[in-house]
Amino acid sequence: MCSLSSPADDVSVCVRAFAVYTPYCRFHPSFSHLTSLDWRYYGDAVVQDVSFPGIQSAGREDEERCDFLFKIILIGDSNVGKTCVIQSFRSAEVTELQHNTIGVDFTVRSIDVDGRRVKVWDTAGQERFRTITQSYYRSAHGAMIAYDLSRRDTFDSLPHWIQALEQYGAASLVLVLIGNKCDLEAQRQVLFEDACTLAERSGALAALETSAKHHHNIEEAFQLMARELLVRHGGIHYQDNQSDSPTVYLHSDSHPIEGEQLEKRSCDC
Numbered sequence: 001m002c003s004l005s006s007p008a009d010d011v012s013v014c015v016r017a018f019a020v021y022t023p024y025c026r027f028h029p030s031f032s033h034l035t036s037l038d039w040r041y042y043g044d045a046v047v048q049d050v051s052f053p054g055i056q057s058a059g060r061e062d063e064e065r066c067d068f069l070f071k072i073i074l075i076g077d078s079n080v081g082k083t084c085v086i087q088s089f090r091s092a093e094v095t096e097l098q099h100n101t102i103g104v105d106f107t108v109r110s111i112d113v114d115g116r117r118v119k120v121w122d123t124a125g126q127e128r129f130r131t132i133t134q135s136y137y138r139s140a141h142g143a144m145i146a147y148d149l150s151r152r153d154t155f156d157s158l159p160h161w162i163q164a165l166e167q168y169g170a171a172s173l174v175l176v177l178i179g180n181k182c183d184l185e186a187q188r189q190v191l192f193e194d195a196c197t198l199a200e201r202s203g204a205l206a207a208l209e210t211s212a213k214h215h216h217n218i219e220e221a222f223q224l225m226a227r228e229l230l231v232r233h234g235g236i237h238y239q240d241n242q243s244d245s246p247t248v249y250l251h252s253d254s255h256p257i258e259g260e261q262l263e264k265r266s267c268d269c
């Protein structure tokens, strides 16, 4: 079962990420622009009078070697499954019932992309904690916007989230749209084609349908994102005729968007 089963556990995970990864991230070139104010603000706002369970085991990860460290934010309406997606990514296990996130959830995991070790630092934040999440937009390398494919209103708010990213995020941000809860096919209210159209219009790298509950397409979403970030940050160089493009990681319910991002794959910058 998921390790985040109560608000107290949730905070302890936040503390763990804060306490263990802050020193590493602050000294890492990718995070040199993060000010201590960002971190303190998060700590003051979210972490209150809690112990630090799990800090020792997480400490080992801090020493783990990685070639690249990317920060990916996961945003979207409440209850679309953001926390479950990052839990599924972290542990391949998801609880039936998740509490609402207070502030920002963190997870850090290393994945291998073409033999490169990539550390993905992932956060999911809630809209009502706007001031916290906006500061995270600024320093993100990639963003996943999630909607619940069984609730049309969560898809209809995607333009709002995209606009927020355009306003607060970096121009080079890699965007992926995620239609979560694809196990609820009978309750589907959003056609995959609609998500693909929106992804194409908004310059997203891909649209995918995922199930955090069944761990479906979660790894693929992060692999796809990490691979694109590696390309953009000079970690992978694609030839035009190279066959192992990111599309090989996609299932039938995912859709890579051709265009601007694909051109950038061959770019060294």
Ligand SMILES: Nc1nc2c(ncn2[C@@H]2O[C@H](COP(=O)(O)OP(=O)(O)OP(=O)(O)O)[C@@H](O)[C@H]2O)c(=O)[nH]1
Pocket (backbone or CB within 6 Å): 076, 077, 078, 079, 080, 081, 082, 083, 084, 085, 095, 096, 097, 098, 099, 100, 101, 102, 124, 125, 126, 180, 181, 182, 183, 184, 210, 211, 212, 213, 214
């Ligand atoms: N059927 C199904 N339910 C899911 C899936 N992912 C999440 N859920 C359920 O959806 C509910 C909301 O999940 P959360 O992960 O807390 O959603 P969230 O987007 O993080 O919500 P906030 O913290 O309010 O922003 C929970 O009851 C989950 O068990 C999924 O893939 N399939």
